[in-house]
Amino acid sequence: MANIIRAASRRDVLKISALTSVGGMLGAARANAAPKSMTMMHESSFIPAYDAFFKNTMAPAYEKATGIKIVYETVSVGSLQTRVTTVAETRSGPDLSMLVFNWAFLFDEKLVDVSDLAASIGKKGGGWHDAAAEAVVVNGKWKAIPFGNIGQLMNYRMDWFNEAGVKDFPDTWDGLLEAGIKLKKAGHPFGFELGHGFGDNHGWLYPLLWSYGGRETEPDGKTIAIDSAETARAIDFCREFFQKTMFEDVLGWTDVSNNKAFLSEQISCTNNAESILYIAKRDFPEIGKVTGQAQNPKGPGGKRFHMLNPLTHGIFSHTPDVQAAKDFLSWVMDPKQAGPWYDIAVSYYAPYLHMFDDAPFWHVEPRNLPYRDSLTTSHLPGWPAPISRAQSESVAKYVVVDMFAKACAGKSTKVVIADAAAQLKQIFKPG
């Protein structure tokens, strides 16, 4: 018996030794495969503390916990898309990147499916807002993890509105027109971008079109629907709104123009992200005290809309260790990490997770609450159709923006709609 036991033990010992050595080898192999570092690319934030927090607090914490160094690579504002394109095309460079707008769709074939991760993060975070899926789900798969929405809302001078007898921010476009007429007469015109910027123009013109019932295509994403009475009414309103409340220069504005005009007290109302209030409080405290923020007005149908402007994080498929990248994103989105990161940006990035709906940072500056509330009425350009490549082309060619801009510059409603319809027919060509 003892011999048998001894023999068995010897066999077991051999087996165990063999398994251990194989296991050790596998372990070693896994340990070798685990990356020493990963790079996450981000566009420089309007809020410097946001980038600094990641670099100085989050990245070292992750390295301490896992041994993996996270390189936080920032690119200048406006140049991220070029960089993401280069990385996706050459299949080299950063492992993860911040993505915005509809890039999860544009780059979907070069992005890892993170549906499993989204499900677990959503479960832990009290569920996702509906807008999250609109931002990143491509062919039923989550191609990025939504982080926050950079809403485009109304920014206005509460003191000047009060002086003009407008106590509350108008709830309808017509009400805003009335207020604007009074304010322009008082020497405080409005300034809404109608030029070729990359965000502040789409940010109010698409919601204006939608709130009047207009749309580029039907929900099928193929049938052109821009030539409608609803679009015509939106254009007629926009022309009157421009003529009676603004000045010619807005036709050539880019994204910096309205911030500059608001902060130099040239205009009393514009459509922008929270950055105006943030900068005003930091650099122009007197203006900061009297700057209000409100949701976009409602159209004749009683509905209001906003532009969905998602900031998400995607993993490039060329990353050598997909699981390591997923683990890192999971860690980032854990409320223990994500919460303080949202905090530092004081709600500039409105979270897509319900658990943050009433987070303390919303109450640090209650004037930011409309940015939270706008999420339920926010959509990507092209809505109610799903995002598509043709839609991206339409945005890049400024079809909707220029339709409104040309009407404001003096062209007839009929002509500008015909121009837009012709362009859209070519862009959304069948096949």
Add this chain to the structure above:
Amino acid sequence: MFSWLMVVPPVTFLLLLVGYPLIYGVWLSLEDRPVARAGTFVGLANFIADARDPVFWQVTINTFVYTIAATILKMVGGLGLALTMNQDFRFKNTIRAAMLLPFIVPTVLSTIAWMWILDPAFAPVNWFLRNLGLADPGPSWLGNAHLAMMSLIIVNVWRGLPFYGITLLAGLQTISPELYEAATIDGASTWDRFIYVTLPLLKPVIFIVTMFSVIFTFADFQLVYVLTRGGPANATHLFATYAFDVAMGGGQLGMGASIALAMLPPLALIIIAMSLYMKPTKS
């Protein structure tokens, strides 16, 4: 054999850095090539789509207007500048060096300065107009379609003038003073000397500098992208900016390449003309 070896590095350099991008660009233009996806060969479909795109034709007109106007102004202004700088005056060298500043300052930086100069509220021109009671608030330099194009041309001329000025000045200094002396003895007036001595001898330099300037102006990008990004309503979009928006913003690399390649035929004609002109003649 040695001579062939010496030729290999520049030829390789040209093939890699000029030949490859050009051929790849041509190939892209023949594909339906969405960003980050494989392309499918579509022949000339992108060019046909461009031809049917009203914005493409607006961009074509814009590019020609911008190039022709800016080049003529730079040529005339540059010649005037060179003639002035060719005179003897105090602080000649300092002023000649200062003249180069617009050309030396990075375009993006100087264009941001122009953005402020052209701002309706801060523009010095509008400030004068307002204070003289001539206009209030003053013209919208970048908001009005015609003024926006004019403003871009002015900024381009400001930036490009030193290139013309310095190159023509170099040309002027090669003209022998004896020719002017001989012409003066023959009774030629200042105007005659300019028409019959300066211009004919300066012609080759004017021709070459104009060709280079046309190429740079035709393919201009930075200035437009910083000031207007092609607005208002495409009034200042040029081939380069439109191609960039469609390729990068819209993710349609094939179509973007086809728009950029539309620059090639007119530019190729200019280069051919230039090389024919530069061909050494036996006389």
